[in-house]
Amino acid sequence: MKKFYDEQDNLTAAKIEFYKNYIEGYLIKLLMGFKKCFLADLFCGPGKNGTEKGSPLVLIDRAKYILTTPLLKYKDPRIYILFNDNNKKNTQNLEVELKNVKTDECINIYPIQNKNFGDILSQILGQFKNKDIPKFFFLDPFTYSDIKMTHLKEIMSLENTEILLFLPTFFAYRFASDEKLKEDHKTRIFVEEFTDRGIFNYENIEYFMKSIKNKLRKELGLDFVRPVLLNNGSRKNSLFLLTKSQEGMMLMNKIAIKKSEDGSGMNVKNPGLKTLFGTKGTPKFELFKTDLTNEIKKRRQMTNLEIIKFTAIEEFLPKHAKDIIKKLMEQDKIKVFDSLGNETNQSTKFFIAEKPQKTSVFKHIS
Numbered sequence: 001m002k003k004f005y006d007e008q009d010n011l012t013a014a015k016i017e018f019y020k021n022y023i024e025g026y027l028i029k030l031l032m033g034f035k036k037c038f039l040a041d042l043f044c045g046p047g048k049n050g051t052e053k054g055s056p057l058v059l060i061d062r063a064k065y066i067l068t069t070p071l072l073k074y075k076d077p078r079i080y081i082l083f084n085d086n087n088k089k090n091t092q093n094l095e096v097e098l099k100n101v102k103t104d105e106c107i108n109i110y111p112i113q114n115k116n117f118g119d120i121l122s123q124i125l126g127q128f129k130n131k132d133i134p135k136f137f138f139l140d141p142f143t144y145s146d147i148k149m150t151h152l153k154e155i156m157s158l159e160n161t162e163i164l165l166f167l168p169t170f171f172a173y174r175f176a177s178d179e180k181l182k183e184d185h186k187t188r189i190f191v192e193e194f195t196d197r198g199i200f201n202y203e204n205i206e207y208f209m210k211s212i213k214n215k216l217r218k219e220l221g222l223d224f225v226r227p228v229l230l231n232n233g234s235r236k237n238s239l240f241l242l243t244k245s246q247e248g249m250m251l252m253n254k255i256a257i258k259k260s261e262d263g264s265g266m267n268v269k270n271p272g273l274k275t276l277f278g279t280k281g282t283p284k285f286e287l288f289k290t291d292l293t294n295e296i297k298k299r300r301q302m303t304n305l306e307i308i309k310f311t312a313i314e315e316f317l318p319k320h321a322k323d324i325i326k327k328l329m330e331q332d333k334i335k336v337f338d339s340l341g342n343e344t345n346q347s348t349k350f351f352i353a354e355k356p357q358k359t360s361v362f363k364h365i366s
Contacts, residue, residue, distance in 0.1 A: 023062045025251045030134045036078040037134040044083040046093035084113040084120045140166040145186045163242040170236035173208040177201040224249035229265030249312045301363040322352040337361045
């Protein structure tokens with residue numbers, strides 16, 4: 001535990017980097033549309049690990065930075081922030097750190113809370129039930145047993161809500177096939193609650209994370225669940241974005257693809273490591289290409305909006321789908337029509353983009 005206070009390891013640094021990048025893109029969109037938002041860091045930690053900033057200070061930094069954008073000049077934005085940790089030493093340290101932080105009058109920080117997760121969550125649910133203010137929860141529990149599926153359901157029942165969930169999945173994965181684990185063992189409880197296969201011999205950590213993704217989508221009724229692997233070789237952890245927003249999903253897809261060409265996550269030991277072939281040469285992209293082709297074939301036709309949604313769910317970007325569509329057209333496997341039924345062969349009229357201007361239809365040729 002002392003090491004946690006004295007220094008920030010590279011897995012924690014990678015987690016904070018994803019959090020920072022997502023907050024930057026997320027906050028500006030919310031404030032432009034709603035003018036206000038609520039952000040809760042409910043396992044906030046001490047504020048710093050050694051000399052490096054933790055999630056609370058990074059959040060405040062990004063909020064201050066975003067408020068300087070000219071786009072918000074006449075919006076009168078308001079950001080409401082709540083920090084909580086059940087460890088008294090953490091909240092005391094954070095209180096000391098915040099005394100040295102100057103904030104804009106547009107940033108309102110509630111008194112730091114020192115409560116159990118269930119108690120603070122009940123308080124928030126009561127305060128924000130039936131309120132449409134956008135809400136973002138960063139959940140970074142010390143152990144995965146601190147978070148239950150019921151907690152996530154309660155949070156996602158709120159309007160306009162997203163969760164960025166950190167899970168130390170590698171420890172659970174190592175024992176996920178152990179049939180000898182007792183029924184009340186914390187690891188067994190987690191695996192059976194958070195995966196769609198339960199105790200099972202998973203092929204690798206990626207398959208284990210996909211099983212978690214499938215279970216979260218089913219239990220929470222979400223289309224958009226975005227896992228990100230933080231890979232440090234012998235140690236691996238993960239982030240999961242839970243959102244009802246296609247735009248939020250694409251934002252995380254974009255961030256993840258900048259960190260690794262297939263968007264699976266981040267190689268923490270070698271963050272600049274690249275493949276020889278780029279995104280299109282990765283096994284994950286080749287699988288997506290096959291899945292998208294089969295989906296169009298199965299449905300017989302798909303609109304550009306349906307293709308964009310499918311692409312977001314599969315953790316890629318519209319530009320990747322557009323490249324696949326162009327190749328299918330060249331192979332005479334599909335035809336493209338505008339909303340009036342006129343055929344086109346111009347890729348500029350596919351309207352496969354993050355914000356498509358018009359509707360188009362892609363028909364599979366038998």
